[in-house]
Amino acid sequence: MIKNDLLLRALRGEEVERPPVWMMRQAGRYLPEFIELRDKYDFFTRCQTPELAAEITVQPIRRFPLDAAIIFSDILVVPQAMGMDFEMRPGVGPWLENPIRTLQDVENIPVVDVEEELGYVYAAMDLTKKELDNNIPLIGFAGSPWTILCYAVEGQGSKSFDKAKSFCFKNPIAAHMLLEKITQTTIDYLLKKVEHGANVIQIFDSWGGMLSPADYDEFSWKYIERIVNEVSKVVPVTVFAKGCWFALEKMADSNASGLGVDWTITPELARQFTGNKKTLQGNFDPARLLSPPEKIQELVVDMIDRFGTQKYIANLGHGILPNVPVENAQAFIEAVVNYKKK
Numbered sequence: 001m002i003k004n005d006l007l008l009r010a011l012r013g014e015e016v017e018r019p020p021v022w023m024m025r026q027a028g029r030y031l032p033e034f035i036e037l038r039d040k041y042d043f044f045t046r047c048q049t050p051e052l053a054a055e056i057t058v059q060p061i062r063r064f065p066l067d068a069a070i071i072f073s074d075i076l077v078v079p080q081a082m083g084m085d086f087e088m089r090p091g092v093g094p095w096l097e098n099p100i101r102t103l104q105d106v107e108n109i110p111v112v113d114v115e116e117e118l119g120y121v122y123a124a125m126d127l128t129k130k131e132l133d134n135n136i137p138l139i140g141f142a143g144s145p146w147t148i149l150c151y152a153v154e155g156q157g158s159k160s161f162d163k164a165k166s167f168c169f170k171n172p173i174a175a176h177m178l179l180e181k182i183t184q185t186t187i188d189y190l191l192k193k194v195e196h197g198a199n200v201i202q203i204f205d206s207w208g209g210m211l212s213p214a215d216y217d218e219f220s221w222k223y224i225e226r227i228v229n230e231v232s233k234v235v236p237v238t239v240f241a242k243g244c245w246f247a248l249e250k251m252a253d254s255n256a257s258g259l260g261v262d263w264t265i266t267p268e269l270a271r272q273f274t275g276n277k278k279t280l281q282g283n284f285d286p287a288r289l290l291s292p293p294e295k296i297q298e299l300v301v302d303m304i305d306r307f308g309t310q311k312y313i314a315n316l317g318h319g320i321l322p323n324v325p326v327e328n329a330q331a332f333i334e335a336v337v338n339y340k341k342k
C-alpha cells in the first residue's frame with residue numbers, strides 16, 4: 001500500500017482533497033545535486049548504474065513535497081536494447097551513428113530479452129522502491145513507438161523529423177515493421193517495469209505533433225493503443241502526446257486513465273475534447289517557471305481553477321528547462337500542495 005496515493009486516486013477518478021503534482025523531467029539539470037553527478041558520469045552511465053539512477057530519481061523527492069517519483073532513465077534505452085547504439089553527445093543530444101533507413105535495416109533488428117538487456121533499469125527500480133519506502137508511487141515510462149522511430153531513422157533530434165516522415169511515407173512496409181518491433185519490445189519492457197514496482201506507466205509521444213491527424217492514427221496512435229491495452233490490465237497508464245490536441249477525443253475512448261496535455265491548449269478545450277472520461281495532466285508552460293515565484297503561484301491557482309481539482313494531475317506541459325531556479329520549481333509545487341478552492 002502506498003501512503004500518499006493521491007496520484008493513483010486521481011487516475012482512478014476517485015475523490016481527492018487536492019490535485020496531485022509532479023513535474024516531467026523533475027530529476028534534471030535545474031538541480032545542483034544532479035549537476036554534480038552529471039559532471040562526474042556521462043548520461044548513459046547514469047542510466048545504467050542502478051545506484052546512480054536511483055539516487056537521481058529521489059533527489060527531487062528529498063527537496064519537494066512531490067506526489068510521485070519517475071524513474072531516472074531515458075526513452076532511448078529501448079532502441080539501445082534492440083541493438084541501436086545511441087550515444088548522448090554534448091551539444092548535440094541523442095546520436096545514432098548508423099540510423100535505420102532500409103527494410104533490410106529493420107529486418108536485422110533482433111528480438112531481444114528485455115530482462116537481459118535492460119536489467120539495469122529493473123535494478124534501479126528495485127533500489128528506488130526501497131528508498132521511497134511506499135511513501136509515494138513510482139512512475140515507469142517508455143517512448144511511443146513513433147517517437148522512438150523518429151530518433152532511430154533520423155539518427156538525432158530534429159526540428160521537423162523529415163527523414164523519419166519520408167521513411168514512413170516512402171517505405172510504409174518497413175516503417176510498420178519497425179513500429180511493430182518497437183511496440184512488442186516496449187510492451188515486454190513495461191510489463192516487467194510493473195513487476196519491479198512501477199505503480200503508473202506513462203507513454204511519452206514527444207513527436208506525435210509532427211504528424212497530420214490521419215498520419216498520427218496510422219503511425220503513432222495505433223501502436224500506442226496496443227501498448228495501453230496490454231499495460232492498463234495491470235496499472236493505470238498515462239499518455240502524454242505533445243502537440244496532439246487533435247487526437248484527444250479519440251484518446252478519451254481508450255483504456256488510458258490519464259491524458260497529458262501541453263500548454264498550447266486551454267483547460268476548457270481539453271475538457272471539452274475528453275468529456276469527463278479521463279484524468280487530465282498538465283499543462284503549465286515550462287518557460288513560465290522563469291516568472292517570479294508570486295506570478296507562478298497566481299498562474300498555478302488559475303490553472304487548477306480551470307481544470308478543476310478532480311480528475312486532474314498538476315504538471316508542466318513538457319519537461320522542466322535547465323535554467324529554472326530551484327525556488328521557482330518549489331513555488332510551482334507548493335502552489336498545488338497549498339491550493340485552496342475559492
Ligand code: CP3
Nearest residue numbers: 024025026027028043070072073074075092093204206319
Ligand atoms: O522525467 C524525469 O525526470 C525522468 C527522466 C527522463 C529523462 N528523459 C532523463 C533525461 C525522461 C522521462 C526522459 C524521456 C525522454 N528522453 C523523452 C520524452 C520526453 C520529452 O522530453 O519529450 C525524449 C524525447 C528523450 C530523448 C532525450 N534524452 C533528449 C531529446 C535529451 C536531451 C538532449 C540534450 O542535449 O539535452 C535527452 C537527455 C536527457 N534525458 C536528459 C535527462 C535529464 C538531459 C541530459 C543530461 O542530463 O545529460
